[in-house]
Amino acid sequence: NAGVTQTPKFQVLKTGQSMTLQCAQDMNHNSMYWYRQDPGMGLRLIYYSASEGTTDKGEVPNGYNVSRLNKREFSLRLESAAPSQTSVYFCASRAGDTGELFFGEGSRLTVL
Amino acid sequence: GQSLEQPSEVTAVEGAIVQINCTYQTSGFYGLSWYQQHDGGAPTFLSYNALDGLEETGRFSSFLSRSDSYGYLLLQELQMKDSASYFCAVPQAGTALIFGKGTTLSVSS
Numbered sequence: 001n002a003g004v005t006q007t008p009k010f011q012v013l014k015t016g017q018s019m020t021l022q023c024a025q026d027m028n029h030n031s032m033y034w035y036r037q038d039p040g041m042g043l044r045l046i047y048y049s050a051s052e053g054t055t056d057k058g059e060v061p062n063g064y065n066v067s068r069l070n071k072r073e074f075s076l077r078l079e080s081a082a083p084s085q086t087s088v089y090f091c092a093s094r095a096g097d098t099g100e101l102f103f104g105e106g107s108r109l110t111v112l
Numbered sequence: 113g114q115s116l117e118q119p120s121e122v123t124a125v126e127g128a129i130v131q132i133n134c135t136y137q138t139s140g141f142y143g144l145s146w147y148q149q150h151d152g153g154a155p156t157f158l159s160y161n162a163l164d165g166l167e168e169t170g171r172f173s174s175f176l177s178r179s180d181s182y183g184y185l186l187l188q189e190l191q192m193k194d195s196a197s198y199f200c201a202v203p204q205a206g207t208a209l210i211f212g213k214g215t216t217l218s219v220s221s
Contacts, residue, residue: 033209035211042211042212042213043201045208045211048207058208090154090155098160099142100145101155101157102156102211104154105153105154106154
């Protein structure tokens with residue numbers, strides 16, 4: 001059982017380039033999330049999807065777009081990367097209304 | 113809006129007991145979660161309190177007081193492997209989990 005899988009694990013971009021982070025979960029969860037983590041800032045919510053076909057902004061959505069492709073997959077796109085988007089990105093999923101999130105291993109993005 | 117406050121750092125020695133506090137402000141309350149994260153790793157779920165009181169899971173316990181908007185994580189019989197960051201989190205509007213900035217626990221021998 002793979003859980004939550006994120007790709008790529010590492011990526012280096014130049015300012016202005018675009019890229020998509022992919023996330024897939026095999027636990028049949030309805031809710032999926034994208035967080036970014038920066039030193040001293042904890043985990044900040046970028047976007048989330050409560051169910052297939054819906055997406056909502058989180059705390060720090062500017063500069064990002066998301067797509068809930070189906071129940072399994074939730075992608076995060078940076079249209080024009082900026083150095084301020086250098087971070088570790090985590091995808092997560094949740095079953096029902098519990099407080100338990102299942103996280104992917106993270107994607108470490110550097111924007112030069 | 114929502115905010116969560118927790119200490120930035122806590123230090124302790126092996127075998128000791130440590131308590132990590134979390135106070136929160138939310139527009140609606142659905143429960144308080146705790147997560148552990150080791151350096152370079154992903155956060156992992158520890159506990160969830162939807163009701164007041166103490167929940168115990170092995171060496172870890174979590175407490176919630178909804179009237180005080182306060183909770184804590186209690187770690188007993190500390191081990192070196194417990195050195196990690198600990199985050200409290202609350203659901204916003206029942207779906208989106210918002211995290212505190214985390215508490216770094218350092219356990220020494």
